[in-house]
């Protein structure tokens with residue numbers, strides 16, 4: 400089944416577009432007003448093969464769930480191209496349960512990764528724009544490691560900022576983590592080499608302007624010098640195109656995973672989805688509170704689907720409990 404959305408100034412005009420692009424066999428799946436400018440959005444489907452129908456739970460149920468899903472994606476301002484791919488993937492799943500349909504679609508379209516502290520023996524380097532939550536996330540990762548009875552070393556490369564070292568050393572002391580500071584890749588290499596092999600090494604970096612090539616190159620060089628996994632830390636919310644471009648810039652610098660922070664401070668997750676999609680970054684965790692002890696949680700397709708669909712997303716702040724995740 401192919402799904403496509405069309406935006407026009409009236410329903411007849413949208414229907415005309417549907418017929419032009421998908422032909423007379425197209426079925427209208429939903430009709431919505433698109434924002435406050437009087438435009439309408441019509442989502443239509445076209446069957447590719449009768450076999451597709453076999454995979455669906457049943458026509459009426461499936462349509463209900465696609466409608467629910469389309470509304471949820473709209474509410475979260477998920478970019479149209481990505482929303483279409485998610486709806487297309489959901490339409491192929493044998494479930495009438497909206498959350499499971501969306502979870503399956505998210506799983507098919509985006510990538511997910513295990514929480515950062517449970518991965519490879521390589522150092523983790525947290526990067527992102529200024530104020531994204533890098534230092535708090537570094538401390539939260541050390542806190543999660545401690546809960547798992549693993550020692551960690553927290554290294555900061557943000558040595559110039561007033562109060563920067565004090566912030567990191569307070570966290571390290573409270574978490575029983577080792578502490579180091581390195582202002583250049585060579586000093587970083589020495590510190591990392593001196594860390595006990597079993598330790599989780601978390602490297603906090605200075606805020607990096609995604610539009611500044613020199614800053615991104617410095618970041619990529621530092622990560623390469625110590626063979627670190629570069630993880631993008633990005634706050635939820637914001638303009639979906641801005642965050643997509645930002646994610647792409649950090650992906651070009653070598654980032655492979657994304658930790659979305661401040662989910663508790665926003666209601667719309669289109670930016671998070673857009674960033675993960677544009678940068679082809681695996682979603683590895685979510686920051687859901689400023690608290691270091693319990694502010695970072697694993698993320699998976701089902702927990703993300705629960706946040707995106709209406710009700711789950713609009714009525715409650717995304718606490719770890721609402722996300723249905725065990726820390």
Ligand SMILES: Nc1nc2c(ncn2[C@@H]2O[C@H](COP(=O)(O)OP(=O)(O)OP(=O)(O)O)[C@@H](O)[C@H]2O)c(=O)[nH]1
Nearest residue numbers: 529530531532533534535606660661686687688689
């Ligand atoms: N509500 C909420 N606040 C968060 C979260 N993550 C970080 N913060 C807050 O965001 C602010 C900035 O966090 P930092 O960790 O200092 O951000 P940073 O990216 O290290 O900032 P720079 O080093 O200045 O680039 C702090 O007040 C944090 O407590 C989160 O998931 N939820």
Ligand SMILES: [Mg+2]
Nearest residue numbers: 533534557604
């Ligand atoms: Mg910082």
